[in-house]
Amino acid sequence: MLSTLRGTIRLIQNESLKKNVFSPSKRSTSSKEIIQREKQYVAQNYHPLPVVLAKGEGVFVWDAEGNRYFDFLSGYSANNFGHCHPKIIETLIEQSKILHHTSRAFYNNVLSDFSKQLTEYFGYERFLPMNTGVEACETSVKISRKWGYTKKNIAPDEAKFLFATNNFWGRSLAACSASTTPETFQGFGPFLPGFQCIPYDDLTALEIAVQDPLVCGFMIEPIQAESGVIVPSEGYLKGVRAICSMYNVLWSADEVQTGMGRTGKRLAVDYENVLPDILILGKALGGGVYPVSGCLANDIVMSVIKPGTHGSTFGGNPLGSKIGMRAIEVLQEENLSENSFKMGEIFRKELNDRLNKKIVITVRGKGLLNAVVINPNYAKAWDICLKLKDKGLICKQTRDDIIRFSPPLIINKDQILESADIIIDTINGLI
Ligand SMILES: Cc1ncc(COP(=O)(O)O)c(C=O)c1O
Incomplete structure (x- = not known):
């Protein structure tokens, strides 16, 4: 009960913070146009999540419309130090x-x-x-x-x-x-x-x-x-x-x-x-x-x-x-290995304690390289990634039924808890 309330408060705070750092100019090309252009001109060797990133700072990225997301992919773990360190x-x-x-x-x-x-x-x-x-x-x-x-x-x-x-x-x-x-x-x-x-x-x-x-x-x-x-x-x-x-x-x-x-x-x-x-x-x-x-x-x-x-x-x-x-x-x-260890422990504990076990079969990982295995009877990993995006967290599946969570190692305790809330609310909300 307490943890649900704590989660709701954090989500409300997150909502109010979402838009106030990056305001693209009115003349900026829209995400929709950019996606269309990429589909026309770029080799289709990836299947990206439909989000167009336009700015990054620390653990956050913003899309072309100025919406903020927690980055839980970190550029396939290249961005261990976060964006624009x-x-x-x-x-x-x-x-x-x-x-x-x-x-x-x-x-x-x-x-x-x-x-x-x-x-x-x-x-x-x-x-x-x-x-x-x-x-x-x-x-x-x-x-x-x-x-x-x-x-x-x-x-x-x-x-x-x-x-x-x-x-x-x-x-x-x-x-x-x-x-x-x-x-x-x-x-x-x-x-x-x-x-x-x-x-x-x-x-x-x-x-x-x-x-x-x-x-x-x-x-x-x-x-x-x-x-x-x-x-x-x-x-x-x-x-x-x-x-x-x-x-x-x-x-x-x-x-x-x-x-x-x-x-x-x-x-x-x-x-x-x-x-x-x-x-x-x-x-x-x-x-x-x-x-x-x-x-x-x-x-x-x-x-x-x-x-x-x-x-x-x-x-x-x-x-x-x-x-x-x-x-x-x-x-x-910045003791980032130690921070990764500690934040990983907190993250897995939150997910293990609170995720609906019917939907998530396994939570596994070490430090800030983690994954959840999704029961395919309830959802596809891709669809969950889409829902997470809509709630302000971007990540990507590694297999049809597995989602990897790998935020920048500079993430702090409030941020990891807030991210865990988003993930738990989104996944538990599936049924
Ligand atoms: C474990 C591992 N080794 C090698 C590579 C290849 O790295 P790159 O894409 O920089 O060539 C990757 C890429 O994801 C990887 O995960």
Whole structure:
């Protein structure tokens, strides 16, 4: 009763706050027109929620008509620091006035500092910079294959690489080749050879697969984000570490989405105090303003990459490097991993205590990477996302019956409670 009243008060407050920060000019193009124009001119490779975002600040975004929403997607976890974080924006502006891009044909005066900071913070010896998550993941496959040939004595072109079923690491042909999700790979073959998928969260399957001496590497997300926030059993990551060490296979952790405080720790692997051989970062490493990604590894692994064997025009440029440095600083200065942990606990407790269990089968996640599984007899996840939008919170389904909730890590207690109220009222209101 009390919590319902508290929720109603917060919702009324939310209503009165909704419109008063961003007032688009009267001549602005309407959301409807913008959606129509995008449908006409833009490749239809996404199915966006019908909302046109025109401004962002902190945990909020506003549409072209000035309506305010809680952002519960955070640009697929790139916006861990929220929208327009003053320290990130200041760095973006300052560095772009000094030196933005040079290429790695020359040294620049920022990349070495960025790499020193990253290696010290995450406990590795070397950093290989790229731009997007998919490039960084593919880089780790390349490093592992090269390591397989040069250090594990695998015969040329025979190396095998293991992934887990339901992995998601992007859209390149290598990522499609590794995918078990038909929507991702169907119609894009022929695929890369030498890839094999084993069940996620299954140490027995891993131990059998790595006994093949041709296996050079194994890549997993410590929590499978896109496939519905699948949290593996406790001990899985420790087991992966032990098995990969025992059979001389490189373990790559794809922390592109789970890293940078998202799951309530610096990295999701920190929950089990294990260090992968290759740590892959992306998304929030660029502060939500610039694509910055890369792989961290020790010298014994990274030294297989020689001049000319791998690279990227933009990877490691001064602008991205400076932004990456600031992103790591903000993560630490503002204790965002800790905040993510605390806010996640509050959020899941509210949802677990108050959501109608007939409609929501499961609430799961860690830190601020969470999901609810919807009983398809009551609603489609997409329809719930539409209703949530109408109530001032935007998020997106990851599967037909799963909605992911991943707000910026700067969210405070009042905001997380208010958001939980919106979600609970919307879902419970379905019956
Ligand atoms: C775990 C994971 N790895 C890799 C990627 C690919 O990142 P990007 O879209 O920046 O290429 C994603 C994207 O969602 C991801 O979630």
